[in-house]
Amino acid sequence: MEERKRRRREAHIKKQRGLSPETKHRLTVFGGAALGVVMIVLLFVFFSNAFGGKEIMTKTELAFDGEIFATASSIYYMKGTTLYCTDLEGEELWSSKNNAEYMNIAGSDTFICVYNERMAIVTGPNQEARFTITPSDYNIKEVVCGNDVVVLLTETKEDKPVQYLRAFDINGNDLQRTEIVGSELLQFGLNGEMDNLWTLMLDSSGIEPVSRITISNPAQNKMTGIIEVSDQLIYEVFFGEKNMYLMGTNNMMQYNSFNEKTSETLIYGLRCIDSVETATDNIFAFIQEEIESGENIYNIHLVSGKDGKTPSDTLIQMPKGVKHAVLSDDRLICFSEDTLYHYKFTGEFEKETKLDMKITDVRKLTENMLLISCDDGVYFYHI
Secondary structure, eight states: OHHHHHHHHHHHHHHHHTOOHHHHHHHHHHHHHHHHHHHHHHHHHHHHHHTTTTOEEEEEOSOTTSOEEEOSSOEEEEETTEEEEEOTTOOEEEEEEOSSSSOEEEEOSSOEEEEOSSOEEEEOTTOOEEEEEOOSSEEEEEEEEOSSOEEEEEEEOSSSOOEEEEEEOTTOOEEEEEEEOSSEEEEEEEETTTTEEEEEEEEOSSSSOEEEEEEEETTTTEEEEEEEEOSSOEEEEEEOSSOEEEEESSEEEEEOTTSOEEEEEEOTTEEEEEEEEOSSOEEEEEEETTOOTTSOOOEEEEEEEOTTSOOEEEEEEOOTTOOEEEEOSSOEEEEOSSEEEEEOTTSOEEEEEEOSSOEEEEEEEETTEEEEEETTEEEEEEO
16 A cells, blocks of 8 residues: 555656646746735735725825815815816816916815915816806905805905905805904804805904804895804804804803704813714714824713703723824724724724824815825825
């Protein structure tokens, strides 16, 4: 029996020695291809485990602090005097060259606006012609876009300039003009399907400062609500589908669609850094007020504001070295220099992802897309 096995081994060795060069080459190529397939599968498994099979980091040549606007399906950015539109993978869909430099971008699902002090060019998301504004008696300071309305913050060219909010419809018709007088405009925007224009202003003309929130409807050119707060300063306003949230130096206040206060939560010593609206709640992320950008974050308070109910607070202790945090539509994501930490809105730790690069800054573009600055370049992070 042993003799028979020995003869078979010798025959097999002789057969291999007798292989032609072509056959050996084919075997080598086949083996290399098989190894390549195995490596691809292993890489796929690695990234699926690292990013939950969902998140993707894509390197981009865009500047981290450049003019970029993103929607759920497209990315818009300025490069030189040209506006580019790409899909979420960076594949160019169209581009449009402008004559002027130093253009800013504002947008919505309906409008894309590029502007500077001297002009505002408004188009649709697929280059549909809308309107262009080239004012002669005022400068354009800022633009916000809604569903059917575009609002410009403007400043007259007089010795004592006056600011106005000017609202235009989809064809560029003047809908409403509001003078900003006697107060400092801190924040403004458009909210809801009806494009309600809201403003947050600080009035310091009286004995004590007053934070004033006004709500109007440009299409109907009428005021629909005023809220005044004098016992604390309001530094930011958030809108949900049914509720409005005022962030003050002492409390977070919730108002319903009738401008009635429905709850008040103590947030003294905390600062809101991000918010997101889910199907059932509005989620807010708070950190300690004294923490500056880029410093270590030790704790995050996740406050869940439900419709008409007192918000609940979940405290999450951060791992060592966390410096950035954002809310996506279903989780809290925290960043240290080389690690991503994922938490559920309940505060439960979900997973962590180690990176082979150093994170220097994070910028939120949408609820499901971030721009991450690393030591080797800039990345889109698709959640």
